[in-house]
Amino acid sequence: VRVHPGEDETQEHEMTDSMMMDSEGGVSQSTDAPRNRRGRGHDKEMDMDDDRGGRFESIPENDSGAPGPAKSVEGWIVLVTGVHEEAQEDDLHEHFADYGEIRNMHLNLDRRTGFVKGYALIEYETKKEAQAAIDAANGSSMLDQTLEVSFAFSKGPINK
């Protein structure tokens, strides 16, 4: 389990932010069985420098504290999963264009197989359009597979 040297501890933002150690966002330490640890990287001293630690930029939130989906720089991004491996961008356009103009779409391929990896990211301009797509298309069928559709970004951490 690592702590990162080199992080500036005077920055409140990053005080507890060593990657695996903090009790909030970090990985839980199970009280019963410890995890199986493998790999050379465990034993190697992690060569951290200031570049890899410290402050990271984020999009500032206006209404701090309120949970919910987060706006991206130019729009609202939804994640679609359960996408059939032979799906084409046209299929997704057909399925998602009803709710608003699709500003951007990423339909990533599995680099090994050449088929669609199984997810797509779609950008709408407004939250209303994104929400409409989620409400209508989540649980719908495309190419005989059930899609799950939700927002991709959040204002804050996942509550456990």
Next chain:
Amino acid sequence: LESGSSLTSPRPGSAAVAMGDDFYVRYYVGHKGKFGHEFLEFELRPDGKLRYANNSQYKHDTLIKKEMFVTKAVLAEAKRIVMTSEISKESDSTWPEGDRVGTQELEIVLGDDHITLSTTKIGSLLDVQSSKDPEGMRVFYYVVQDLKALVFSLINLHVKLRPIG
């Protein structure tokens, strides 16, 4: 007669995923050379925080560091990608060690497994084929590609940045 799809049923082909299980992934590739420490690193934490850092000579020494929160759905998809790759079964014991020319690190927590695989940079599949463990290194090579694709798309769409590497 379909009454409507269940949102909680596991996707075909994947093990039932309990959201209580921790999932964490970190990838690093870089080297220290005459241009300084050039690297790319991203980290996806169990609370959904995605952090990305890139220091590349092509960006004229600009260090880019971004962070954002992704939703449970994104985390679950990243977890599915890692699980279906079966990278947790691989070992780096016979892989070439990282050195100052280049190092890659892939750290994954998935259920009971915590692996940190470390090796050199992989230029192409030819490097993989000629290694002592071509099958294991191929799994590593492709899961890294798949994770990079997901993370780069998320970064690009959220902050309109074009990651390099």
